[in-house]
Amino acid sequence: MFNIFKNKAKEEKNKLEKFFNPSSVAVVGATANLGKVGNTIAKNLLELGYSGKVFLVNPKHDELFDRKCYKSLEEIEEAVDLAIVAIPADFALEAVKKSSEKVKNFVIVSAGFSETGMEGKRKEDELRAIAEEKNLNILGPNCLGFINPKIKLNASFAGGMSEAGNVAFVSQSGALVVALMDVAKKENIKFSNLVSVGNEMQMNEIALIEYFGEDENVDVIGLYLEGIKEGEKFVEVARRVSAKKPIVVLKAGKTDRAQKAISSHTGALAGSDAIMNEAFSKAGVVRAENLENFFDLIEVISKSSAVKNENVIVVTNAGGPGVLTTDAFENKKIKLAEIENKTKEKLREFLPSESSVENPIDLLGDADEVRYSKTLEVCNDTEAGSILCLLTPQDQTPVEKIADEIIKFKRNTDKNVLVAFIGGEKIEKALKKLQESGIPNVPFPDRAVLALEKYYKWGKARESLFAVSETKKNQARVKKVEEIIFKAKNDGRTALFFSEAAEIMGLYGVNTVDFANVKDGMPGGLNFGFPMVAKVDSDKTLHKTDKEGLILGIKNEQELDEALGRLRKNFPNENLIIQPMQDIKMELIVGIKHDASFGPVVVYGLGGIYTEIFKQVNFLISPMNAEEIQKHLLASNIGFLFQSTRGQKPMDVSEMAEILHSVMELAREAESVLEFDINPLLVYNNKKAVAVDVKIII
């Protein structure tokens, strides 16, 4: 099982090896015209230290930049490992077509493809077809290109060169590649690669995660994403790579686009960004809160080894920032370490009596480098996994000397060491030193704590990132469900009757409430008595309470007659059903939401009015097995139901996990189900859960 994946990853690695590490590069569209993309690329290749061969291609010139200029790629008599194409779309297509026997790797920076409409899309389709036929690797089109600092290759039209290091950055926005490069210079972040993926015709974030996952130079993969096309595959690959190294994602586009009219309750509830969150969590991916947090994460992760444990010691020369840092730990998974008595005693030996030896350890405003250095030494003997050094530049503070001591300390410790120096001019030089020594500086305590926590959570999560569970479809069941749906569609209905829905639920082992269809009179041989519920069962009346299609608490024959009479009057040609009234302990809602990236997602949460009030539903991204679902349930916002609180017996978590697993199977198997929800699902601590209303839209 795992071997298959390993082979896949290796294949991807081999396939792109030459693409990212070419011995020779050609620029199609090279020009001497300043300001042109083809000019920047040519100069990037010629002037930034790339030691491979460079060929310039432009049919209008014989010579460019004092070297030979070729008419076409085919004319080049030597091997070309990579071609960068910067000419209008039609010509680009032509160039690839003609040279596709000779050249196998392309960066196509040219715009004018699928991003521009139907005509462009046609060109892109043609390009894809060639790539598939000729087994080409194409980055783009409509991209900035990529940069590989290790071989000083800037195959892009962004200026400059980054330092070579351990961060691979893959971006759906070229501008963010440029911005990150510039920020990185200040923060001393170093890159293995920076890749702008453009239209992702072929080489997308999934292929690149796979590739950089295998690249031993890469310690952290950063992604800027606006959308994910193949959600399930993304989760599968990212999860596998996350078990090895952290993937940090900045996902833009949180705001939901206008939703289509949706009839089921679940459909209307679920936000696609919340599903994205769930998918990232399943994939073990570190999601950045925003651009600043993304930069912080890249800085902290690329400069530190994994966080050993949740305990953090904070050292400060001022009380105020110490208190603010304490606040920053609130509701976090990392925490201020308890300082042991023996440690406190060691600290008291040299700290002034007004110092605090509690965490944050307050060295006072007149702390010098010796006080910092001795304190760090003492902390080194504790269990804490990380040390955060705060500093405000007070009048007597030897800021640079303190930085020197921190740098010295870092060389001899296996703890994570972060600094948060707060100030302007007075700390500038010290920061430069720290950055050059690879010590992450996140200038505000909140940001430092947030970045460290996310890194810590990745380390915890990776322990459970075993392979995604596989599932097989139950074909006999699929057939039966499709028959039921086919019949309903044939009748011209867009929703199933309760009787049909209940039959499907039966196939999946979900218990539904007893019922009887009512025609003209009362059905005989009922399995239940009063009190009863009468309701209309129709695809035209989906929100029953809104339109008074539901009458509760019917106590006797007479009330039943009245109720049915009223329903018949209001809904003349619709099917009516009766059900036994259920006692309510806890109402839940369970449904299926079709997500553009991740396919059918199971949604669950509190039912009744609380669904809408708290809008705190939970998502399950398939595939998952019942055991994984059970863990999810316990960690969810309805986890409290399965713990005994205030002397109450808990509800059965394994029963609930089975129900959710069944719904997940239904979601995968029954492709003609457009929307689905059980609302309410009544759960108890002393009897079986029961689905009271099951809505299946087809």
Next chain:
Amino acid sequence: MFNIFKNKAKEEKNKLEKFFNPSSVAVVGATANLGKVGNTIAKNLLELGYSGKVFLVNPKHDELFDRKCYKSLEEIEEAVDLAIVAIPADFALEAVKKSSEKVKNFVIVSAGFSETGMEGKRKEDELRAIAEEKNLNILGPNCLGFINPKIKLNASFAGGMSEAGNVAFVSQSGALVVALMDVAKKENIKFSNLVSVGNEMQMNEIALIEYFGEDENVDVIGLYLEGIKEGEKFVEVARRVSAKKPIVVLKAGKTDRAQKAISSHTGALAGSDAIMNEAFSKAGVVRAENLENFFDLIEVISKSSAVKNENVIVVTNAGGPGVLTTDAFENKKIKLAEIENKTKEKLREFLPSESSVENPIDLLGDADEVRYSKTLEVCNDTEAGSILCLLTPQDQTPVEKIADEIIKFKRNTDKNVLVAFIGGEKIEKALKKLQESGIPNVPFPDRAVLALEKYYKWGKARESLFAVSETKKNQARVKKVEEIIFKAKNDGRTALFFSEAAEIMGLYGVNTVDFANVKDGMPGGLNFGFPMVAKVDSDKTLHKTDKEGLILGIKNEQELDEALGRLRKNFPNENLIIQPMQDIKMELIVGIKHDASFGPVVVYGLGGIYTEIFKQVNFLISPMNAEEIQKHLLASNIGFLFQSTRGQKPMDVSEMAEILHSVMELAREAESVLEFDINPLLVYNNKKAVAVDVKIII
């Protein structure tokens, strides 16, 4: 009413005028010893440009810094407007005592007072007594001092001088004064005053808000607070000043200290930081999320006029940052402005066709200064109150020229203009220009949007910051309540019986459920029948469900006998009561929480299991009238109860407001009530709300 406040504020202003603007300053403890506080202060006075008279005081010297040195303050033959005292606590006390006829204003930087324990507290008490007797103004003790850049007076032991401007900063941490000064230099933030308040023996944040509220040089007051002693007064003063100018607060110490054992549900629920939030909201104060946000708010507010409306136009040269900015507006009170068609047409006249004329307006990666400038001109004719200019430094981007255009534009517009340039080296020079021109730069879109929103919300809130409502105690009612409580205390009880609690509720017009006390048999003449509830009514059994002290759904005499038998067996000597069973539509909880800063606070929220699950209670800080409470209810997390949803009739908001107002009156009037809650309070949309259980701890 308002005049009284105005006079108070004027008085405070006059009282401190000379303190902050002295014509002569003496330093007690001046010394030539480098590294000593008295040395730094002397140099700060002599070398940073202060033009008033400076007197050095130190009995050990005749001359210091080439000028006369006095033995004592009394020896100085001229007037001394302000004395800065930097000698050990005992001597400081002595110096103030002896000179208190001559000098009226003191900064006492000396430590060794109440912060050090009982002996220090005694000294501080003595100092306070002198101050009161002699009508002195004392800042500190144990403070850094203050800085008034307008007259180049640095009356502190922080080095350096800030530029003179419109920000007053008051801090309970000296280190943050130092850090803010250093950050401010970089960001070009200018100060009217920086004040470190130390132990706040006399001059605290309230007095200073009052003073700077009246100071016309001050446009924004920034506060760093770790605690608020006089909560009610803080709200009253801050609310009055907030109606004139924004007060930005960074409140540290969110994490709750270990709580005392608390018997009522409400007491255990309420977090003091959430109450702090409510108090700030009532006071119209802008609360910063964290240190970074605090600096951002000071920068944005000090450099811009109030935000005119919620509409913001974002101009960008890259799509990615545009999408991230769109995300930043999610769930915010400010929003991306709708771009009108006529505006789009004007933009299309000069923008390339691939540009986006939707908001964010995307000028594309090759945008130059002309494209920015023309776009800004067009935006100037729209209704939007603010414009946020994003920029990533792409290869061809003329960053400085674009900054120049933004600066030019800002001079001729009444809109708020913010920039968020994202990068490192490439944007440095442009940022410097922008800062010098007073244009706030908040380097990440999230931070810019958050700061702008908070500023906007202040502007909205100030409209309703009329005077705090006054209330009078109903003395007759107070007397009756105290009688009931006195009697129970006399019986040795720590909680009231339901009968007593119901009587008190009756005095406040809150409807309680019918009940009867059960002695040996059944009470006669009941007003209610079955189903019933039987429960133990005792101060020893407060959480009834935990200990099975509550039996629900008793259907007949026989069940009642059994129930009472069981209760008598489990709670042999306790009082038992019966009540009619209530049908439940919606359970709420209402209580009183005694807060260390704000006194008795009314707490309300969802009852039943949801209280604990969601922990989303709401707070009312007294005093408030019923109308204000009604507004609060509608905006609270139970506001949905008072709107009709899904065809359901809403509950009565004015009835609920009356109940909460009654509880607030009780909280103010009944000082011997230690804890109080109604749990549950049942509310309906077709009948009167009823308190089922009322717990009063005395």
